Amino acid sequence: MAVAEGAEPISLEEESIHKSANPWADAWHMFRRNKASVISLITIIVIVFVAITATFWTKAGLIDARTGAKARHTINPVNQTAQDAYPDPGICARDGQGQNPYWCGWLDDESLAVVQDRYCFRAAPDVNQKQWCYVLGGDSQGKDWLSQTIYGAQVSLSVGFVGATMALLVGLVYGVISGYYGGRVDNIMMRIVDFMYGIPYLVLVILLQVFFTEIAREYQDSERGGFVGFVLDLNQDMGGLLFLFFALGVLSWIGMARLARGQVLSYREKEFVEAARAVGAKDRRIIFVHLLPNIMGPLIVAETQQIPGYIFTEAFLSFIGLGVQPGTPSWGAMISEVRTRGGFFSNRHILLVPSLALVITTLSFNFLGDGLRDALDPRLRGT
Amino acid sequence: MNQVAPDTLSEHAGATSSETGREIILEVTDLKKYFPIKSGVLFQREVAAVKAVDGVSFKIFQGETLGLVGESGCGKSTTGRTILQLYRATSGSVKFRGQEITSLKGTSMRKMRREMQMVFQDPYASLNPRMSVGRIVGEPLVVHNIGTKKEREERVAELLKLVGLNPYFVNRYPHEFSGGQRQRIGLARSLALNPSFIVADEPISALDVSIQAQVVNLLEQLQDDLGLTYLFIAHDLSMVRHLCDRVAVMYLGKIVEIAESEELYTNPLHPYTQALLSAVPVPDPVVEEQRQRIILKGDVPSPINPPIGCNFNTRCPVAVDVCHEEDPKLEEVLPSHWVACHRVV
Ligand SMILES: Nc1ncnc2c1ncn2[C@@H]1O[C@H](COP(=O)(O)OP(=O)(O)O)[C@@H](O)[C@H]1O
Ligand SMILES: [Mg+2]
Numbered sequence: 001m002a003v004a005e006g007a008e009p010i011s012l013e014e015e016s017i018h019k020s021a022n023p024w025a026d027a028w029h030m031f032r033r034n035k036a037s038v039i040s041l042i043t044i045i046v047i048v049f050v051a052i053t054a055t056f057w058t059k060a061g062l063i064d065a066r067t068g069a070k071a072r073h074t075i076n077p078v079n080q081t082a083q084d085a086y087p088d089p090g091i092c093a094r095d096g097q098g099q100n101p102y103w104c105g106w107l108d109d110e111s112l113a114v115v116q117d118r119y120c121f122r123a124a125p126d127v128n129q130k131q132w133c134y135v136l137g138g139d140s141q142g143k144d145w146l147s148q149t150i151y152g153a154q155v156s157l158s159v160g161f162v163g164a165t166m167a168l169l170v171g172l173v174y175g176v177i178s179g180y181y182g183g184r185v186d187n188i189m190m191r192i193v194d195f196m197y198g199i200p201y202l203v204l205v206i207l208l209q210v211f212f213t214e215i216a217r218e219y220q221d222s223e224r225g226g227f228v229g230f231v232l233d234l235n236q237d238m239g240g241l242l243f244l245f246f247a248l249g250v251l252s253w254i255g256m257a258r259l260a261r262g263q264v265l266s267y268r269e270k271e272f273v274e275a276a277r278a279v280g281a282k283d284r285r286i287i288f289v290h291l292l293p294n295i296m297g298p299l300i301v302a303e304t305q306q307i308p309g310y311i312f313t314e315a316f317l318s319f320i321g322l323g324v325q326p327g328t329p330s331w332g333a334m335i336s337e338v339r340t341r342g343g344f345f346s347n348r349h350i351l352l353v354p355s356l357a358l359v360i361t362t363l364s365f366n367f368l369g370d371g372l373r374d375a376l377d378p379r380l381r382g383t
Numbered sequence: 384m385n386q387v388a389p390d391t392l393s394e395h396a397g398a399t400s401s402e403t404g405r406e407i408i409l410e411v412t413d414l415k416k417y418f419p420i421k422s423g424v425l426f427q428r429e430v431a432a433v434k435a436v437d438g439v440s441f442k443i444f445q446g447e448t449l450g451l452v453g454e455s456g457c458g459k460s461t462t463g464r465t466i467l468q469l470y471r472a473t474s475g476s477v478k479f480r481g482q483e484i485t486s487l488k489g490t491s492m493r494k495m496r497r498e499m500q501m502v503f504q505d506p507y508a509s510l511n512p513r514m515s516v517g518r519i520v521g522e523p524l525v526v527h528n529i530g531t532k533k534e535r536e537e538r539v540a541e542l543l544k545l546v547g548l549n550p551y552f553v554n555r556y557p558h559e560f561s562g563g564q565r566q567r568i569g570l571a572r573s574l575a576l577n578p579s580f581i582v583a584d585e586p587i588s589a590l591d592v593s594i595q596a597q598v599v600n601l602l603e604q605l606q607d608d609l610g611l612t613y614l615f616i617a618h619d620l621s622m623v624r625h626l627c628d629r630v631a632v633m634y635l636g637k638i639v640e641i642a643e644s645e646e647l648y649t650n651p652l653h654p655y656t657q658a659l660l661s662a663v664p665v666p667d668p669v670v671e672e673q674r675q676r677i678i679l680k681g682d683v684p685s686p687i688n689p690p691i692g693c694n695f696n697t698r699c700p701v702a703v704d705v706c707h708e709e710d711p712k713l714e715e716v717l718p719s720h721w722v723a724c725h726r727v728v
Contacts, residue, residue, distance in 0.1 A: 022513075022515065022556055023512060023513055023556060023558075184427070187427060191424070270508050270509075271503040271504070271505055271508040271509035272508065272509050272510055272511040272519075274464070274469055274501070274503070275501065275503065275509055275569070275572065275573075276511075276522065276526075277469055278467055278469055278496060278499075278500060278501045278573075279496060279500070279522060279523040279526050279527075279572075279576070280492070280493035280496040280497075280523075280526055280527065281522070281526045285526065289511075289514075289522075290511055293511075293513040294511070294512065294513055
């Protein structure tokens, strides 16, 4: 068949600015240009890696168990003669009130000897002996603060990821149904969302956690069984995370639902969607092939920016004692230790270590979100 | 590439569409499309309607190009989309090769869609930015489950060649192409299922003037090669003249005049058509000198509350009493020249 007049194959060479495989590759190209985001991404990957492999390090003896309960070495010369391989490391390195936690890892041998001279009422230790050593110190009960921080990352990250994923999934399904089918369905679904927007988020989360705690307490002594018993056991095994996920998730999806609906509305009437309809494509194909790939970018960006919020909420709840169960390491719970251990100044690492972990993690997610926004949100393309 | 001036574009302008016995491919009768306006917080009631298309009737013959012209907002796109059943008609009938299609559903509707396709106005919005050119052009084949993967790839390459694009670009994405090239991609997609009828909704309005002629040439070439029938929508009369065999002029949801292209240009009968034509520049400097623009007073009334009587009576320079009382019918005042105006006898 003859090619139409004036329609010879047109060269594209002079037009294409950069040769990229597809829009996702483009996005990656954009993302890489933002240094802060790249560093944040690397930081997050490292944190995730450390958190996931924590158990492995415990097994390898590099850090202590989840609760960080045991000291591996001691400077207490008394224990030299004791048979206990994991003695109470207390007393020695504490200050006069027996409050100062262990910092030995940060002291050189000589300073250590001074500390011991000053505070140990027993014979001066042999400084050449292998010191018990917590890199980030320990609390006054001899718990390794580094172990707890690492295991605390597991809690924070899982709260962040599970919270974001749940909000994304629920909000996406809800918003897409509402936006795509429109009409009465849309109207009713959005009124529900409007109503839920009126509920104060933190108050509801706190009330739910109080409620769950109460139920758990009631069931504690009674015979467990049935579904409630199963859920309570599961929650127990997860260190209280199950209920936390639920409490955080109850309201978190509504913002996502609104965003997803708005996105669907803006694309639903686009001509390429109409072209697909004109060809006879079914709803399922239109939603999955034409709408979702286009709306996912802004949704992922928005949800990434929500992650610090979940992490902070969990830390806050754990701080006031309504988060994870006692004994589960969590940065919020660790920070709250400062209340019972006295003195900010003598115990500053108790505050500093988990706080820094929290700040670094949330900041990283914030910067990652910014980078993703530049890369994925087509509204900002080319600006 | 030959740059062809618009006025030498077509040889078959003014073709003999009045020939009796020509096959009617599409027949639209009293087609209406109202968009409801709803109000209320929880239980929404319909409070009014946008009468986007308000009783439109016309026929399209096999192999011809019918132009549909009117100011923007007068309901041209809505007409095209309702014909293609992208909107459900409020009332009226659309017959394709004698078959009523407004009531079709499911499989029979999908089958019908293979026959009728659309080319869109906005070359940027009409291609999914997340799909490669190959997937875009091949999508109709996938939706209708035609051929194996390999056969589909071959067909896509063939289609790209047909619209003058290098098949080498199948893995490129829409943002790498210019407006004219994108419009060709959209055209390739609409041709994938071998349709016989295409609604082209202002396919060149968004393009540079220099590109417009190329795309029009391509449309004509494809019509000759594939025997296509077009409903060509445009918002001004200048391009349409050479491309279309017949032209229908639309105003506020209604057709006010239909005639063969040459006839419409040389002998416009409806005052609105006359006003539109007076705005078209004439290439002949002598005639251009004498051209008098008819400036219509006022704005187009809202399609929610169209005027009683003739739609055009608020702006018509020659309106009389009857125009405010009765809605004029579209009547054949000259052979195959239809006008809806009380003042034309
Ligand atoms: N989906 C819709 N919902 C409500 N009103 C619409 C819709 N589509 C078009 N309209 C209205 O119908 C009228 C005709 O629009 P359209 O057919 O797009 O005009 P044209 O293509 O001639 O510019 C306009 O007043 C427009 O606002
Ligand atoms: Mg239009």
